[in-house]
Amino acid sequence: MPDLLPITAALRACFLRVGYDADSVLSLLGADAHAAMGRGEAVPARRAARGGGELGTLVRLFLLGDPAGAEEVAAALAPVDLADALATGLLEAHHDDVLGDGVRTALDVRPLDTGTGTRWLVSDLDGDLRPRETDREHVPGLGQASLSLLRAIPTAPVGTVLDLGTGCGVQAVHVAAHAEHVTGTDLSDRALALARASCALNELDVELLRGSWFEPVAGRTFDQVVANPPFVVGPPRVQHTYRDSGLDLDGASELVVRGAPDHLVPGGTATVLASWVHLAGQDWRARVASWVPPHGVDAWVVQRDVADPALYVGTWLRDAGLDPRSADGAARSQEWLEHFDRSGVVGIGFGYVTLRRTDEPSDVLCEDLTHGFDDPLGPEALAYLARLEWLRSHDLLGSTFVVAPGTALQRVSVAAAGGGWEQVVVRLHRGDGPAWQHETDDLGAALLAGMRAGGLPLGELVALLEVAHDEPEDALLAGAVELVDGLVRHGLVLPAELA
Incomplete structure (x- = not known):
């Protein structure tokens, strides 16, 4: 289990000294190579990082997963001691037939700017860097799902925020910019260890609690709840903790949508990334609306995409580093699709659920928002709720x-x-x-x-x-x-x- 806390202060000092921030990385690589790196294509970024000095070394080390000589890394990481970086699990020894003995990163450490300046996130390495089947306890970093949730969260100042299922801490780090106190929960010890490192790197005092779903915060209420739960729709099993809930089909999304209002102060809001099944002969909107109580909750549900079962299963198998064409991949695909057939699933919807606790009869709007647009949904969610409040009165x-x-x-x-x-x-x-x-x-x-x-x-x-x-x-x-x-x-x- 990595424990970066002993070196986070020195690591932060290193990043500030070298300029390992979002703008400097983009400037070093250029827009095209930076975009290619985001697609998992390392060669353009690797070429652009050559001659980039110590910043180039950190980019190749942490963002591309390349091995490097110990002396080169030690110079780029100063004031972090190389032995400490190895002992805490940030780096690992590596032998290369060309480079000889050296080191490589054991974790993904990357800068991002969510609108309030550079923040750093610590997570497990993406499978694109070192292709392999994803480990059960894998803790992902800033993927498309977490990035989309980040853009859907309202950022008006609040007192308290609950980040349910914090993972590597990406949402906790983000909401800390507009909250006085942030609480993050997760069932995974590894996720909490990496979230602590992320928060410490950014000098954030975030309360991190271990436990399942809402259990760690039983009886507590918050001004805001954000959640990127393990929402993958499938059989009731857990093969990867970051995405599988052990609940059947869309049970994880239902549990969070039903439970979030009980942990909101009056007027508090929740933003949930969620999935739901489309069943033959049934309207998906009625299914999701049934998760909202008849009184006390305003709900705005936007469906951003709908996938057919075969595409959905293939996508998530590849996400776990498993080739659907392999024998193991084909067997899992068969089991997954047969479960969908038995359950009457004809499609899987994906989107956001915005909730507000009220003292009024519930108002629920479920709608499609599948066309493209550029603006983040966070400000729109607050504006929608304000207009709804006006309509009510x-x-x-x-x-x-x-x-x-x-x-x-x-x-x-x-x-x-x-x-x-x-x-x-x-x-x-x-x-x-x-x-x-x-x-x-x-x-x-x-x-x-x-x-x-x-x-x-x-x-x-x-x-x-x-x-x-x-x-x-x-x-x-x-x-x-x-x-x-x-x-x-x-x-x-x-x-x-x-x-």
């Missing part, structure tokens, strides 16, 4: 609205059989954030055209439409309320008082 028909800046109206027509153009869709686009799209009609477009600050309330705008278009009042009112509710939730239309 106001009468839409008596309120005045404005069209949000950046909202665009698109009309799509196709060639008509008799000549000319036939309009087939009227669509509203939001120009920022998640880039939501809403289909409407000419009446909806006319309604929005009348919205302006200091203008008429919604009910009076509908009355004008009734006169102008000779439409039934009740149908217009119901349609307008439904349309505006959805547009406000998604930020295409805003209450005039919030604009």
Whole structure:
């Protein structure tokens, strides 16, 4: 078990001295080689790191996993003593037929910038560096899943945060920038050891507790909960602790979504990275919504992707360093897919669940967000909850609205059989954030055209439409309320008082 605490102060001093930070690494490698390294292609980064001095040595050592001579590493790591680096499990001895006796890293130690300056993370080595089947107790670093959760977490200042299943501590290190006190939990002793090293490297005082799920914080509540649980959907077994929960199918995601509200203060929020199964003949939205109690929770569930069972199984087998074409890989794939067949699984959804504890009847919105967009979801989650709170406490028909800046109206027509153009869709686009799209009609477009600050309330705008278009009042009112509710939730239309 690695224990880097005796050398973290010296290691931090080394990184500051050499400039082993996110910006300097990018500058040394260049954008193309840096991107290639992120794809697991080491050669471009290895070439770029040549001649990079001690920074180049650290890049080749920690980011590329290359062996190096003891004298070269000792110079680059100063003031860390090479013997101490070996004794604590940071490095290991290595013999190369060309280089001779030397050392190589036993851990992945990398800089990242999540918007508040460079932080360092300590984790186990990625399988791309030294291909092998992933160990049961493997502790991953900043992968795509943890990076996506990091971008989905609101960063408004809070008092207390719980990082459930902290792993190497990536989320704990991230949220420490906006929280007064952070608590991280994990069942894995190895994960906690690496999380301690990550926190110490960044001079962060994070409370780390060992235990299963919410047990280490029983009876405690927090302003914010973040969770990247072992959400992989499959049979009830544990082959890799970072991804397998031992619960059947999507049981891990269900457990966290159900349990998180009990550990939130009133008004507190939770952000959970989750997966859920799509069952034949059932709506996935109803399944996930059933995890939310009927009272006391606002829930916003966005599905970012859906995978078919074969693609899903193959992806996770390769993630564990197992070739699906091998005999062992084929056997595991067969078992996994047969379990899906027996359970009626036709797809696996993946996305984020944002929760807020309230004293009101629960409001649950589950929706697809599978198109591409650049902005992080964290700020959008808080904005969504604020708009939802406004909707809960106001009468839409008596309120005045404005069209949000950046909202665009698109009309799509196709060639008509008799000549000319036939309009087939009227669509509203939001120009920022998640880039939501809403289909409407000419009446909806006319309604929005009348919205302006200091203008008429919604009910009076509908009355004008009734006169102008000779439409039934009740149908217009119901349609307008439904349309505006959805547009406000998604930020295409805003209450005039919030604009």
